[in-house]
Amino acid sequence: MEKIAIIALSCLFPDAKNPEEYWQNIVNQKDSTSSATAEEIGVDPTIFHNPVKGTPDKTYSLKGGYIRNFQFNPSEYNLPSEFVAGLDNTFKWSLYAAKQAIEQSGYWGNQNVLAKCGVILGNLSFPTKLSNQLFSPIYQQAINPAVRELLQYEDFNLAVPSATKASLYNAMISGLPASIVAQALSLSQINLCLDAACSSSFYAIKLASHYLWSHKADVMLAGAISCADSLFVRMLFSGVQGYAENGISRPLDKSSRGLIPADGVGMVMLKRYSDAVRDGDNILATICGNGLSNDGKGKHLLSPNPKGQVLAFERAYNEANFSPKTIDYLECHATGTLLGDTTEFNSIETFFGQNQAAPLVGSAKANTGHLLTAAGMVGLTKVILSMSHGVIPATMNVSEPLTSEKGTISANKIVRTATAWPNNNAPIKRAAISALVLAALILI
Numbered sequence: 001m002e003k004i005a006i007i008a009l010s011c012l013f014p015d016a017k018n019p020e021e022y023w024q025n026i027v028n029q030k031d032s033t034s035s036a037t038a039e040e041i042g043v044d045p046t047i048f049h050n051p052v053k054g055t056p057d058k059t060y061s062l063k064g065g066y067i068r069n070f071q072f073n074p075s076e077y078n079l080p081s082e083f084v085a086g087l088d089n090t091f092k093w094s095l096y097a098a099k100q101a102i103e104q105s106g107y108w109g110n111q112n113v114l115a116k117c118g119v120i121l122g123n124l125s126f127p128t129k130l131s132n133q134l135f136s137p138i139y140q141q142a143i144n145p146a147v148r149e150l151l152q153y154e155d156f157n158l159a160v161p162s163a164t165k166a167s168l169y170n171a172m173i174s175g176l177p178a179s180i181v182a183q184a185l186s187l188s189q190i191n192l193c194l195d196a197a198c199s200s201s202f203y204a205i206k207l208a209s210h211y212l213w214s215h216k217a218d219v220m221l222a223g224a225i226s227c228a229d230s231l232f233v234r235m236l237f238s239g240v241q242g243y244a245e246n247g248i249s250r251p252l253d254k255s256s257r258g259l260i261p262a263d264g265v266g267m268v269m270l271k272r273y274s275d276a277v278r279d280g281d282n283i284l285a286t287i288c289g290n291g292l293s294n295d296g297k298g299k300h301l302l303s304p305n306p307k308g309q310v311l312a313f314e315r316a317y318n319e320a321n322f323s324p325k326t327i328d329y330l331e332c333h334a335t336g337t338l339l340g341d342t343t344e345f346n347s348i349e350t351f352f353g354q355n356q357a358a359p360l361v362g363s364a365k366a367n368t369g370h371l372l373t374a375a376g377m378v379g380l381t382k383v384i385l386s387m388s389h390g391v392i393p394a395t396m397n398v399s400e401p402l403t404s405e406k407g408t409i410s411a412n413k414i415v416r417t418a419t420a421w422p423n424n425n426a427p428i429k430r431a432a433i434s435a436l437v438l439a440a441l442i443l444i
Helices: 019-027 081-085 089-105 129-151 175-184 198-213 230-239 273-278 306-320 338-354 371-387
Strands: 004-012 117-123 191-195 221-225 266-273 285-287 290-294 329-331 361-362 431-435 440-443
Touching: 004 019, 004 089, 004 198, 004 273, 004 371, 019 117, 019 371, 081 089, 081 338, 089 117, 089 175, 089 221, 089 266, 117 175, 117 198, 117 371, 175 191, 198 221, 198 266, 198 290, 198 431, 198 440, 221 230, 221 371, 266 273, 273 290, 285 371, 290 306, 306 338, 306 431, 306 440, 371 431
Parallel strands: 117 191, 117 221, 329 361, 329 431
Antiparallel strands: 004 266, 004 285, 221 266, 290 440, 431 440
């Protein structure tokens, strides 16, 4: 199959409203995570916080990668401003990133091209701040009396925000964002959202590629967003004890004990490679292979099955039709959970070891936190910018490097200081990015 050209790149990540700011953050080893405030949680965060892991109905970590000081102009889109202003950040962040990508591509205002552009987004199918507010009266009515009776405490009230004037469209949070983007930017009728957990970005890119290969679209926006209700996410990962108790994310480090969840969105604009060359587009990178699989049941939610990971690797390289030995760098999923990172390293060893390959490795999650559905976009953005600048930024917080069982990935393979891209003067740079849980590996 024909290669897919990436002709534009956009993002809204913690501390970064565009790829240039994100690049400066990771080059400067900036920690863009912080403690939640009432702005993120909706109430005083201390109400739900207890540092003791396993305390019922409490989160033992409030650390996260948050989007703050975001400026959004609803009048910039082809929908009524009042309607757009009432939408959840899931929609607003998606609109912002889509517009940013189209502008970077050079096709902003070119309706002939945009009319043949589809949009596919990975989107976490969890409640958001405004969808929760819409349903909070139902929660209050149904749950308050039962809890009062159980506790024998008549003054009990759920600490959830009351309903606001937010648009009722916020109730359709899972699938509607892609449609809103298409309507607001006058794109084609090809638009949908999907949820493939941490692999959503690459599933979206794969499906977008199929629309290009089949000529049902000439251009595609693809990417993913993570904008679930912060309190919901805090409680979820506290329940599975997925956080680092000290609040420090240490991907690829033996002392790491958990992840830090984060918010954000990333998108790419895609085109068939031959069309991009023909039209003189600025080609940032080309997608040569995108291997997907289902990890199936592993030891734990945060520890996927290595067989599924290896299968994703195999499929990606078969599609790309080149040797793993040619890969200079692998951006790992590496969330900071010791079991998950060890599983990933051993999967890498199984596949790369049998191919006598040992690329450099790293992870940006120590900088941004784990963007869940949008995790793949953080890695993809980092790799594209690294190729452009000829430098691989350091993976932060690695003091006891994790290694694979047989040494295919040794301590000196983890990029811990800014490193020149291997074979920087070579005509082609090659990298892989993994996004696991549902296993995916993309090659550029």
